[in-house]
Amino acid sequence: MATRASVPAQLLFLSLLLVACETGDGYAERVARGELARDRSYTVVVDGTAVLEIAVEYLGTEPVDPGSYHNRHDYTAIHTDFYRISLRNPGRRDIRLRGVNYRLQYGPFHGSDSVSAEGIRDSWGSDLIRAGDTLTRDNNFVYSRLPANTLFKRYRFSFADAQPHEAEFEQEVALVFLQ
Numbered sequence: 001m002a003t004r005a006s007v008p009a010q011l012l013f014l015s016l017l018l019v020a021c022e023t024g025d026g027y028a029e030r031v032a033r034g035e036l037a038r039d040r041s042y043t044v045v046v047d048g049t050a051v052l053e054i055a056v057e058y059l060g061t062e063p064v065d066p067g068s069y070h071n072r073h074d075y076t077a078i079h080t081d082f083y084r085i086s087l088r089n090p091g092r093r094d095i096r097l098r099g100v101n102y103r104l105q106y107g108p109f110h111g112s113d114s115v116s117a118e119g120i121r122d123s124w125g126s127d128l129i130r131a132g133d134t135l136t137r138d139n140n141f142v143y144s145r146l147p148a149n150t151l152f153k154r155y156r157f158s159f160a161d162a163q164p165h166e167a168e169f170e171q172e173v174a175l176v177f178l179q
Helices: 007-021 027-032 117-124
Strands: 042-045 053-060 081-088 095-104 114-116 134-142 148-159 168-178
Touching (some): 095 117, 134 168
Antiparallel strands (some): 148 168
16 A cells, blocks of 8 residues: 655655756755755856846835835735845946846746846836946845745846847846745
8 A cells, every 4th residue: 555755755855856957056046956045135246257246135025115116916915025136247348138037946937937128128227237337126026825935037148249149148046035
């Protein structure tokens, strides 16, 4: 007669399976594997070089300026964590933000799982990060039905003066949700 494994044992098995299947050692991947604490504020230097610095700052459970918040998501009715993301270009070449893809650590992502450069321009005000400048957006948010989850945002970039698809690079950041 077969016996059912306990829920904690099943979760442990699934966690080990996920760790075994993942590759890379970026910040987001290490959070997903449980190797790092669920830090809410941190800075990532893309590819370990001074090409781009991404700062993620936890802001709390409401937007910085609720009057400037324009979204259908009702953060007053649903527990939500807000973040500021800043993209600093310390280099000498302009960088273009090409788009972003979303995924949750646990469960399906509802809604559109990607945004194009046009969508970036609409929400960030620009898709261009000039050399020596910083592009910042408040009111990035994450929520979940689970008491803890992580939203991963994989940004796609290229150098603005490169031909299409030349010198493209990506970086994933993690927005931690804790209820």
